[in-house]
């Protein structure tokens with residue numbers, strides 16, 4: 353990939369939850385860049401820190417108990433990690449749009465979708481109702497919602513799952529953000545609708561050029577969409593490569609396991625096999641060794657004593673494993 357301008361630069365970023373019962377180390381010193389126009393996929397199983405690593409940048413997790421313990425998140429020269437809650441507001445929705453997994457809970461149920469869409473636009477741009485409504489209408493058209501004018505007057509429950517997710521994407525684009533965070537936006541949808549949403553996003557990306565972070569536990573979905581993929585395990589990035597490279601040449605035993613557990617195209621997702629034995633870690637203490645060691649078929653002595661750093665194997669392929 354040619355060197356493009358960096359939009360988001362994350363360095364030694366750590367987030368933990370401090371509750372009375374326990375401390376949960378959710379994100380443990382991650383480093384990455386998101387380039388302009390790039391789609392970056394984040395995969396990993398439940399609890400690996402995908403959501404917390406992204407949503408904490410906009411303070412969209414509960415803080416407390418959540419806390420950014422260290423690191424920086426540079427966006428347009430500003431370190432989001434250091435901003436107070438009130439200063440982060442202009443970034444939410446305006447500079448960085450967010451698409452949540454379940455639009456049913458993300459939308460307010462008692463306000464029409466149109467009203468919800470124009471609210472942020474009017475606040476951020478001091479636009480008139482009429483201007484904001486025109487923008488909402490053009491976005492409903494862009495995301496392929498039939499009868500857009502009348503649908504803007506509908507409530508979230510009046511939409512089908514797929515249409516509601518299209519509306520959510522339209523809402524995320526209202527203020528023309530430089531970047532989108534999409535957190536498992538297709539997980540709740542059936543496979544056909546899921547494919548339509550993925551196609552829609554591919555199409556939109558060509559038209560508007562927004563950078564996207566796409567979070568999913570499904571490596572298949574991510575690989576079809578993202579330019580580059582990062583694999584997270586226990587709050588660490590354990591592998592990062594271009595989608596093609598990761599798919600064809602996975603290096604980390606965990607990534608290999610993830611790929612082996614992918615269902616074939618026509619297989620029912622509910623019949624999915626999980627080939628990675630053992631349990632995901634609790635994350636209530638920081639690892640001395642490799643976090644994957646307890647489940648790894650290739651575990652060596654060294655893996656229990658030292659946590660491997662993410663290091664480049666080739667220009668674009670990084671892995672955290674002593675086998676490499």
Ligand SMILES: Nc1ncnc2c1ncn2[C@@H]1O[C@H](COP(=O)(O)OP(=O)(O)OP(=O)(O)O)[C@@H](O)[C@H]1O
Nearest residue numbers: 369376378397398399400401402403404405414635
């Ligand atoms: N409010 C909270 N209080 C305490 N721990 C939390 C809180 N929110 C998240 N965590 C913990 O932080 C860790 C990372 O969670 P996160 O939601 O980022 O995982 P994820 O990779 O997005 O998983 P999923 O695929 O299920 O969405 C988990 O161990 C989770 O239990």
Ligand SMILES: [Mg+2]
Nearest residue numbers: 402403404535
């Ligand atoms: Mg999540």
